[in-house]
Amino acid sequence: MRVLILHEIDDIASARRTSVNHAFCLIKYAPQNEYTLHSVRQPVTSRLRNQCFDAIILDTTFLTWRWAKPKSLRLDRILDEYAFIAKSDAVKIALPQDEYDHTELLDNWLADWKVDLIYSVCHEHSDEFYPRAGKHAAIVEGLTGYIDDADVAMMQRFSVPFRERKIDVGYRAKTLPAYFGRFGRMKSELGDHFRSMMSGRDLKLDISTHPGDVLVGDAWLQFLGNCKFTLGCESGSSLIDPKGKLRECVESRLRRNPSASFEELERACFSGQDMKRAYSAIGPRLLEAAIAGSCQILIPGRYAGALNPGEHYIPVEPDCSNADEVFRQMQDDGANEARINACYRALIGNPKFHYRHFVSDLLAQIRSIGDRKGLAIVGAGLGEAAKEADLREAFTRSVLRVYQNHVDDMKEIGFVPNFLHTLAVVLGRLVLTLGHRIRG
Structure with missing residues (x-):
């Protein structure tokens, strides 16, 4: 099966591990196929x-271009440069997130490209989207x-025995802009409220909403493995x-x-509109x-109907x-x-929360x-019945095909060898990032 994955992850080292796992899960769990990875x-x-x-x-990261600025230039350029996608007979699958943001633009984009399958993370509102x-x-x-x-x-x-963990309560959250409403503000406000209300209780708290405190890669798992709560x-x-x-x-008001x-x-931009519905998803x-x-x-x-208060949290x-x-x-x-x-x-x-199940379902849908x-x-x-060595060999072949496609592209547009060397380093990081996870 020949698969094109359109994404926007240029720097594997600084990308969130969830973004890398999501964008490239097919390569890991179905390496027998032939993949072309293309960053926008x-x-x-x-x-x-x-x-x-x-x-x-x-991929999710590719579809975020619907809110790139200025929209009249950036999105139009994307739609023009990738017009061949709309004409392709291939099975087209979209993995959008934040579907409530620029909803009409997303809907028109997927309709014009005749996308065959949409994995909606706010599925109960998909008719509206x-x-x-x-x-x-x-x-x-x-x-x-997924897992x-x-x-x-x-x-x-990475996991430390529970009683030996150094952090009593850990948390990282991004402060979302006002245009996500009061529901979107809960993530950052939760950390602030909890820190304030637990003051003086002799707890070691590691709670932050500061962008500089974001944890990526293995550091994030190490952090969680050292948190009791x-x-x-x-x-x-x-x-x-x-x-x-x-x-x-909102952005215009904030500039002033x-x-x-x-x-x-709220009064200036969305008076009376907030909290009529909550567009929620499990993170x-x-x-x-x-x-x-x-x-x-x-x-x-x-x-996702999986957890109950008191019983699970x-x-x-x-x-x-x-x-x-x-x-x-x-x-x-x-x-x-x-x-x-x-x-x-x-x-x-529960299998439905695993990438292995997601990839299996995706291939069946294709x-x-x-x-x-x-x-x-x-x-x-x-x-699944294949030997581990066979899967590693298939993965290696898949990555080498990806690399060769990139080399061919660079030759076509006349890039200098130094860029090819840089590209090889980036792809090397991809091999290390995904390869060690297969071995895991």
Whole structure:
């Protein structure tokens, strides 16, 4: 099977591990196929335009170009340069996230390109998101990230015995802009509220929403493996922004008054619109904390129907007004051990939360859609019965094909050898990043 993966991950070393796992999971779990990886920041060559593909994957990072600035130039350029995608007979699959942001642009984009399958992370709202694209595409439930086999194995090395962990409560969250509404603000506000309400209780807290404190790669797993408890909530927004007008209004106001409060921005840009609906999704952090054996303290939510307050986690109010009760429950080692084990079974024990299952479903969907379209796709499954050495060999061949495609592209546009050397280093990082996870 010949697969094109369109993405925007140029620097593997600084990318979030969840983004790398998500974009390149097919290469790891189905290396028997032939892959072409193309970053949107690379030139579109005749080789890419003329190559015949069985499937084309529009990765999350590629689809974020719908809110690039200025939209009239950046997105139009993308749509023009990649117009050959719309004409391709390949099975086209989209993996969008933040579907409430520039919703109309996303819907039109996927409809115009005749995308066949959309993995929607806010699946219950998919009718609202895809009135055009949904007429052609099948829409199934997806996740923002899944469990990687190697992460589970690596955590066995990184995880510290619970009683020996140095951090009582750990948390990292990004402060989201006002145009994601009050629901979007919960992630950062949770950390601030918890830190304030737990002050003076002799707890070692490592809680930050500062961009400079972001942890990437193995450092993130090491952090979680040293936390007795982790905070969390569902990700999402309580506003829908079809064309990016809310974002434009908020950013324009902030340019004039950088200290404008959320309430001021709400009155000016989305008065009466917030919290009518909550567009929520389960985030990868929940899965990673479960792998780490960290007891989770969560704002109650849906959590893909897998977790219940009390049974799987300690429930905390969004404003942490029940901090006394949370602290009391944190002292019950027996109950917390039971929660950790129950959460592990509910998430890690459920195949639907694993990349292996996701890739298997994705390949089955490609074959099924290909049959309906009359395409002669020679599919390859996960190869679970294959020997580990065979999978490593298939992975090596796959990476070498990716490298050769890049070399051919660079030759076509006349780049100097120094750039090829740099490209080889980048691809080498990809081999190391994905290769060690296969071995895990």
